[in-house]
Amino acid sequence: MENPNQTTHINTDSLKASDEAVKFLLDYSKSYSVVKSRGLVFERNLN
Amino acid sequence: MELHVDDASLIRKYLKGDERSLESLIDRHNQRIFNFIYSKVFDREVTEDIFQDTFIKVIRTLKLGKYNEEGKFLPWVMRIAHNLVIDYYRKSNRMPRYEGSSEFHVFSVMQDDTLNAEKQLIRDQISSDVSGLVYKLPEEQQEVIRMRMYQNMSFKEIAEKTGVSINTALGRMRYALINLRKLIEENQIVLTD
Incomplete structure (x- = not known):
């Protein structure tokens, strides 16, 4: 039977996004741009 | 002595093309946002995916000029993360499950859960x-x-x-x-x- 007093221990120190995930976001940001032309908005992603 | 730059200033600098400001924003809020998502999904890989999706949305919204919550960056990002967590659960529960009994009960897969x-x-x-x-x-x-x-x-x-x-x-x-x-x-x- 499940113990109602059982607790889950999580080491919060290591709980953060990985360096790879952050690098992906920074690369995405650099490659992503918005172009406005004749009242239209275009999103552009250059890889 | 390191000067504290607030989120709004970092956002302004980022929108002027300073990509390092985005890095500072992510670094500053990384642990809080990651923990927030993890506390809802309890899976590191899913958390990482939702974290990335959250910031992709942040980047797009900022660059599209649609961000208008100056001074409230973190609650805004948390709301995006929260909505993506809801989307994740919706997608995981979207397919009805048929348990394989000899009788097929249509109401076991068709239910109005609008109120819930x-x-x-x-x-x-x-x-x-x-x-x-x-x-x-x-x-x-x-x-x-x-x-x-x-x-x-x-x-x-x-x-x-x-x-x-x-x-x-x-x-x-x-x-x-x-x-x-x-x-x-x-x-x-x-x-x-």
Whole structure:
């Protein structure tokens, strides 16, 4: 039977996004741009 | 001495083309946002995916010039993360399951859960509002709230992890709840569904 007093221990120190995930976001940001032309908005992603 | 640059200034610099400002923003809020998502999905890989999706949305919204919540960057990002968590659960439960009994009961796969969904949305909104308020508390009170409410740790474990006595941990929890109540009143958040 499940113990109602059982607790889950999580080491919060290591709980953060990985360096790879952050690098992906920074690369995405650099490659992503918005172009406005004749009242239209275009999103552009250059890889 | 390192000067503290607020989120709004970093956003302005980022929109002027300073990509390092985005790195500072992600770095500053990485742990809080990651923990927030993890506390809902309890899976590191899913958390990482949702974290990335959250910031992709942040980047797009900022560059499209649609961000208008100056000074409230973190609660805004938390709301995006929260909505993506809801999307994740919706997608995982979208397919009806057929258990393989000899009789097929159409009502076992067709049910009107509109009311439940609405209630859940309201609960999620309340949870999101309260999560946003938690970050206004002093650091040691945030910590005890996070460990107790989101990570389900006992006060003994909290005391051990934070290096204080159980009484101190209990006291911090007490003041955290008192302060949260004040913040809820000040922000006029309704806690009933």
